[in-house]
Amino acid sequence: MAGKNEWEAADNFVGYLHETLSCITSDKLTFFQQSKKLYKVWFNPATKLATKSGANLFLSFTQVLGAGPDPRQLGEFKVSTREYSYRLMRRSDIASEEILAYHWHPNDSELRDPHLHVRSIARVHFPTSRVCLEDFVRMLIKYYGVISTMKKSEWTAILDKK
Amino acid sequence: MPVSTKKLVTSGAKLVNRREMAAIVDTHARRVLGVSGRVFISQWKAGKYRKLDSDACPGVIELALLAPLPRRANGRKK
Numbered sequence: 001m002a003g004k005n006e007w008e009a010a011d012n013f014v015g016y017l018h019e020t021l022s023c024i025t026s027d028k029l030t031f032f033q034q035s036k037k038l039y040k041v042w043f044n045p046a047t048k049l050a051t052k053s054g055a056n057l058f059l060s061f062t063q064v065l066g067a068g069p070d071p072r073q074l075g076e077f078k079v080s081t082r083e084y085s086y087r088l089m090r091r092s093d094i095a096s097e098e099i100l101a102y103h104w105h106p107n108d109s110e111l112r113d114p115h116l117h118v119r120s121i122a123r124v125h126f127p128t129s130r131v132c133l134e135d136f137v138r139m140l141i142k143y144y145g146v147i148s149t150m151k152k153s154e155w156t157a158i159l160d161k162k
Numbered sequence: 163m164p165v166s167t168k169k170l171v172t173s174g175a176k177l178v179n180r181r182e183m184a185a186i187v188d189t190h191a192r193r194v195l196g197v198s199g200r201v202f203i204s205q206w207k208a209g210k211y212r213k214l215d216s217d218a219c220p221g222v223i224e225l226a227l228l229a230p231l232p233r234r235a236n237g238r239k240k
Contacts, residue, residue, distance in 0.1 A: 030176045
């Protein structure tokens with residue numbers, strides 16, 4: 001996501017995240033500029049997801065974004081994801097246990113590679129590649145019965161174009 | 163240096179300022195670890211939570227991502 005400055009690039013990136021998340025929720029993200037080059041975006045509180053079974057699930061989504069000059073486009077700025085946490089939970093409370101969680105937090109602990117937590121298999125960090133939000137949203141719809149806010153042709157078009 | 167929040171947000175996101183962010187981190191820290199945001203940041207910098215992860219303490223990773231902790235210039239560095 002490009003922009004004429006760091007702020008614009010970050011805001012454009014959040015718009016892109018909103019489009020992806022709009023497949024499953026109408027909630028808007030919270031956005032914080034920690035510095036010129038560092039931004040944080042998350043759901044506050046966790047967003048509620050309706051499922052086909054009638055039960056509700058909750059998504060705690062957090063990304064840390066880094067912004068800087070785009071080396072391929074002189075005068076343009078770009079944003080990339082530096083860290084993320086995607087947690088699927090049965091309750092909205094941040095301290096509640098997750099069903100599963102995809103994490104990448106290379107700055108904050110001894111475990112610096114992307115990994116997956118599965119509640120039913122505690123204390124195992126399953127190694128993953130960096131998981132993009134589109135794939136996570138698609139998994140929620142396909143395998144956790146999360147009801148999309150839009151027609152299948154619409155959400156697949158959004159998730160496929162990224 | 164304070165960061166202006168009087169910027170245009172075209173993405174539709176809810177923009178929070180530094181004071182609101184500090185309150186959010188404080189609330190999360192109290193809920194997840196039972197300490198204030200300030201104490202969490204201090205203890206994190208001292209290495210107290212280095213081995214703590216989501217299995218043992220659900221929510222601690224989100225808390226660490228949101229808190230103003232030191233970060234490397236390149237997050238991919240091992």
